[in-house]
Amino acid sequence: MPLNPKFQAQMNFPTYLRTYLFLKESHHWSKERLERYQLQQIKKLIHHAYHHVPYYKKVFDECNIHPADITSIADFQKIPFLTKDLVKKNRDTLKAQNYPAHTFETYYTGGSTGHPLQFYIKKGKYFATMRAYGTIQNEWTHRHFLDKSLVIIGQKDLFKTARFGRTLSVSSFNINDPDIPLILQKMKALQPNYILSYPSSLSKLAMYIKTNNIQSIPHVKNIVCIAEVLYPWQRTLIQDTFHGRVYEHYCQRESVAFGLTCTNTPYFHLFPQFGFVELIGKDGQHIQNEDEIGEIVGTSLLNDVFPFIRYKIGDLGMYTSQQCTCGCHYPLLKKIEGRTQEIALSKTQQPFSLTGLYDLVSRSTHHIKECQFYQDTAGTLILNIVKTTDFTDKDHDLIQKNFQNLFGDRLDLILRFVDHIPLTQSGKYRFFIQKLPTECIQY
């Protein structure tokens, strides 16, 4: 995760080193030892939350839970979920009382759902810890110190360089047709071995290279996709264009879950030292069936100044009980399946997950540059499309036909042609904009 230089300056080096060395050592722990460690950390967190965080004192008392009663994960599951709405309403009482005010720092989520969430972190410690995880991420994805790197993220300047010109950062806001030729020129001059990017930005570059029959950049060894869901068509396009090995990284500012794919598998390894991750089904219970999709709920083991306990991140994931062949015993998540907000409502108010719909569009036509679904009326979905000059009525009809095969008459689709798809404040792409009130939409 790239860090803001302002925060890097605040970094606490002993915390960084301690975290890094602990991650190196615990990487080799057995499954049982990792589980024991997590339970021990959870118990410590619950005890701290009950005695120092007014919100949890109230919630535990209301639910008749005492920290001493939590002796297993089954006990832990009695604690009610924390949601983004609850965080907004209880921000002050979620703050731990046993730390002086000057040790806190305000922090925000990127606001990819349109509303940034404000919370608190511990000055110096948070960024040092995240930096240690960043170092581990570099090691897992084989980023060598001397590698020339291309980074595409949401930033103000079109270009920024670092590490004596060996890292080129490009703004995801500028990945559009007028700027792409210059960006490609810079990329070719750099010849990066390593790319870290939002998948939507890199796919747009790949699409441009393919459509205009341009020679791609050689020598890319490793590509890390961050911050957005990587759709299968994007993975194929990126791999075919840049030829490097593709890794995925999953994390959030609230720091409740940290996932990385490894060289052996495209499944996410969830770091148990970072957070305790649960996959919750519609019945509110843990999912235990292979390939079943559930809501990702995370408990941060890093941030005790503002504890996120059983926090509904707003993402969906696919369960697997498999273990990776790389020898690491971290639990795996087969896929991140998109956000819980990616749920549309049918004419009869039934919820429908839009997962896989992007692939349906890309299977129907190659003549679109980008697209985004939008809903403000139950039963109707709008598909905003930035088309290429080759887009014809045939493409239009095929999208409609494939959509109807999937949804029948439960959802109508309207195609609209637009000049561009706006990005979020953090420069990320969103696949679906849901304007219906969130209380109507239950996963």
Ligand SMILES: [Zn+2]
């Ligand atoms: Zn592995």
